[in-house]
Amino acid sequence: MAHNVPVAAGRAAEAVTTKMTARDVNVFYGAKQALKNVSIDVSRENVTAFIGPSGCGKSTFLRCFNRMNDTVDSAQVSGRIQLDGKDIYSPDMDVVQLRARVGMVFQKPNPFPKSIYENIAYGPRIHGLARAKPDLDIIVESSLRRAGLWDEAKDRLNESGTAMSGGQQQRLCIARAIAVDPEVILMDEPCSALDPIATAKIEELIDELRGKYAIVIVTHNMQQAARVSQKTAFFHLGSMVEYGDTSMIFTNPVQTRTKDYITGRYG
Template identity: 80%
Template sequence: MPSIDAERAEHGPAKMTARDVSVYYGDKQAIDTVSIDVFSEYVTAFIGPSGCGKSTFLRSLNRMNDTIPSARVTGKIALDGEDIYDSGMDVVQLRARVGMVFQKPNPFPKSIYENIAYGPRIHGLADSKADLDVIVEKSLLRAGLWNEVKDRLTDTGTALSGGQQQRLCIARAIAVEPEVILMDEPCSALDPIATAKIEELIDDLRGNYAIVIVTHSMQQAARVSQRTAFFHLGHLVEYGLTSDVFTNPAEERTKDYITGRYG
């Protein structure tokens, strides 16, 4: 399995790095000294049984845990070498650079157009309505949604199907030109056809963004990711090439989980 040093030699510096990261909710420790590098060239999947900490760790990568009063993060997480928990970090700007797509689609109660245009407008990415039009079309095209909604941009985003809503949320994340996209079980509420479209979209987006996906489905992790991290009881047990993790795991706990002995 590739070491972090070997990854750096092949791909250059990591887009995001975590070193000895622990997360606490009050007195309860949810993540215990996790270190991992996330590179831009591929999709990284976080797998593990329910309650293992994978979503908690994902949320720490763009400070979504800040919204939970009892949450506390120690260690260091850096984006392009910059500590994202530094007191001088603009959290709004951070979340534009490190976008997030949630388990349940959460379009704004606005038109399809405004769902996409809202972020670029507040971040000053467009000088005119014409600029916004270009961003909206480009984002919906990249999310594979443009042809389905181009004649109904004034309709509310919540009127779309579940799979379309999730692609709208991905388009909304793309619209502010992020560098990293975090996806927290983005297909768990979707049917198999919608899931296949989201997986195809993830593959299309790979290489343009560093993508991290949390999934309960090992089959999905095997299909969409090139690197897999296995979490168990708040620990990062194993991280490496997806093909190695699934066919030749280095840790017994990984093998037990992959073969269905627990989870």
């Protein structure tokens, strides 16, 4: 419904490929409603940022896009979310396949307790994308290159991924997500545990990956949202208050609640 997707006025027409759509999404944890009637379109050309104070529903909404809320017993999701026009909550949707197509990078880097090489090769192997070592070698190198990690990792591929620095581990997790050839990458506060230098590298990486994948990032850091995204959705108390071009949201928001949050009145 159009009224649920408030777009900043005066936006220039642009050719975008809508990758995922959400319409009237509600999420309950038991009796508590965490998300109320949220609708949004996610395109491949733009990085979309979800901002808002803690507990506003932004991570809950992000987790709807690859059905991570399925892992929470008390969670109930209603509404419609589509990937390339197909309902991801339909009974015939293969959830394992969905999560390969819609990858997730978590707040805390979580490499497998395996070698750097095996962290990358594991997904393509179990999804049947490659079995022979020469094919896996190509995927490992290209994924690490895309994640800006090849030069730092190429001489230590047999070392444990957990021995890397925090920033390197997070880029390894991004490389791991890329390795299964996803279409969408979800990032849930990917820099919150990192120092400023590692954060800058992740932000550069997000910019380089834009257009190759639809990217959605949840962030508490408004400056980060302003730097890395082209579209921003502001959440408050389980509702999406405003959605539009990042530049408009940060300089000329339509809603008073958005303006109050951006200017630091609450948060």
